[in-house]
Amino acid sequence: MSKTFQNISGTFDILPDAFNADGTVIESSASWHFVEERIREVMAHYRYLEIRTPVFEPTELIARGVGELTDIVSKELFSFERGDTHYVLRPELTAPAIRAYLQHHLAQKGGVQKLFYMGPCFRAEKPQKGRYRQFHQFGVEVIGASDARADAETVAVMMQIYASFGLKDLVLKINSLGDEQTRPAFKNALQEYFEPLASELSDTSRRRLKTNPLRILDTKVEREQELVKGAPRLIDYIDDASREHYEAVKGHLSDLEISYTEDPFLVRGLDYYTRTAYELDSPHLGAQSTLAGGGRYDLLAQELGSSEAIPAVGFAAGLERLFLALAGEGVKLPDAVKTDVYIVAQGEAAEKWAFKTANEWRSSGLHVAFDLQGRSMKAQMRDANRHGASKVVIVGEDELTSGKAIVREMETGDQETVPLHDLLDRLRDVVR
Ligand code: ATP
């Protein structure tokens, strides 16, 4: 027996029709298009313009300095090398977007750059529902604005995207992380709190206690979440300017009638995050409850080589988890575009005519299908049904000689005979 192949675990195919893969529905390519289009529309209204960056980047861009080893960097990267160069498949798009911003001197265009992105990301995770090795993110970056309205606007565009699909069960959580001056004191406080509890922590958290204690607050282990409840709170450590900024962001959200809950333990994993942090949750995602995460990262540009600080804020969201939320709330997604006209042809001359005519009608804007296998009339009619064609044009030798074809309305079954040269006009009403 010859060998067949399977996609890599943690990745999935997107097919013309939805299908079930390990208990999760992978929506049709038409549904993906619909969702992506809607996201693009909302982005356009908010005046975010698209940036597309390569799916692979130099490793140093993603894994900078050992001091700030993150989970993504330490174990989740797909990496490879050619010659002396090390590459990674991008695990996210914020660093690539800022890289592009710096590389192309977008700051020189003046003003604030508002970018959005959408595309595949790669992380070597343990695959499960809502967690893949190739998954798809969309998100925004507002670069060059420290104003609290920028933070609030990224939240607003995110909420508008989810609301535009009719999703209601959304929980927005926000917090402030303070800045780099107050961070060390908070980290110390965290270490002092957790060190006596170290024996009760998981290996991961014990490691984080030394490298990045903030991440312990983000634990998904229930027992640890209990311990977190007694931990020191960021809000008690942040500086006055950060506190003012936080109040301003909350005020702007209220002005936009966006409801939120404050979560004193919400953090973003990476050191370059400052001030605002937020997260959007849905109860429909199972263990992976987060739809999107965002925040301000005023320290990233310098980490990527910028000589000056460039304030920036944004969010990243997972498309697969959006689909889970849509399914969870019973949102119906549209089917693929239907076939307008199916040409049923019998005999060599009619097949030839169908082949040529289909091409003409297609360029006139109709969605036209016909049989490519020389099957019987009956089989062709069945195929027309499968296509959901709204009209079928039937031609055989007799019709061709008399210069006419039969047009059948599939919904009613009504048929009429139409001169060949009138057919296109007669059929066009399906697209009107
Ligand atoms: P999680 O805590 O669920 O691992 P994260 O904090 O690693 O998420 P981010 O790096 O903030 O996630 O990415 C933003 C969003 O991208 C997440 O909220 C989620 O919707 C999506 N996402 C992240 N990792 C995956 C993955 N492996 N598979 C599917 N979606 C993902």
Ligand code: MG
């Ligand atoms: Mg993760």
